[in-house]
Amino acid sequence: MPRAATTSDVFNAVAEDKRRQIIDLLTNGREWSVGEIVVNLGLPQPTVSKHLGVLRTVGLVEVRKDGQSRLYRLNAARIKPVYDWAKTFEQHWTTQLDRIKARAERSAAVAKETKQPVTPAKEKL
Amino acid sequence: MPRAATTSDVFNAVAEDKRRQIIDLLTNGREWSVGEIVVNLGLPQPTVSKHLGVLRTVGLVEVRKDGQSRLYRLNAARIKPVYDWAKTFEQHWTTQLDRIKARAERSAAVAKETKQPVTPAKEKL
């Protein structure tokens, strides 16, 4: 069995770097024509069109016709599942940072008392 | 050129559903042996080992030997880039929800005044 299709869900669609670049471009809220995206990212036009096709399939972007242009806009709500999933782990790195900070403060306090240089503890991030 | 390797970054590693299932299992902070993961997810042992290999390569999990078992633990900090990226768009759906809520409140107020039944406005989520 091959990898799940890029169009199967937002996680897969968003795994591709250039698609995230396109999404990031559209973040400012305004509509972008394909040509503008092409110029801005420096990618071949067919490449951009194909990536936009994937993003459209999973509902991450929407299109509107305007003459011979196609104007794309972001549908950011589709990113929420990714956010919700990642947010589940938020406490892990914040508490980790808290521990590091607390340790640093203790070290500083001890160093101040003993007038010894501070040897930073190794801690994995 | 094929798709970027699943081991190339966290976004790609996490795109696979079963790998997210494994990650979710490890969320509780304690260590899990491969066998426990196998039982809990109902997947073949080689499948689990292979997915764990991908997660290990990108640093999402870490292993420790314990007799003939291998105990895996989550390294949640690696998920932060995904969180940070998704968080960029947080305002988009919160403001959208705000608009929906505000509209609902206006409708309710009007309905109360006019004693008319409320017709909910259609709005894309």
Place this chain on the structure above:
DNA sequence: TTGAAATATTCTATTATGGGAATATATTAA
């Protein structure tokens, strides 16, 4: 109507994937 501009689609070649089955490796117990 013909041409140009903007975008989408098709085709080819390369390649990593994930499942399944089988097997290898490592560690402990008898």
Place this chain on the structure above:
DNA sequence: TTAATATATTCCCATAATAGAATATTTCAA
């Protein structure tokens, strides 16, 4: 040492993805 337990690795297969080039489609303008 041998057996059993736990985990990892290898092999095969069918599949889908991406880039690139070429071409098709759509729309507007002359």
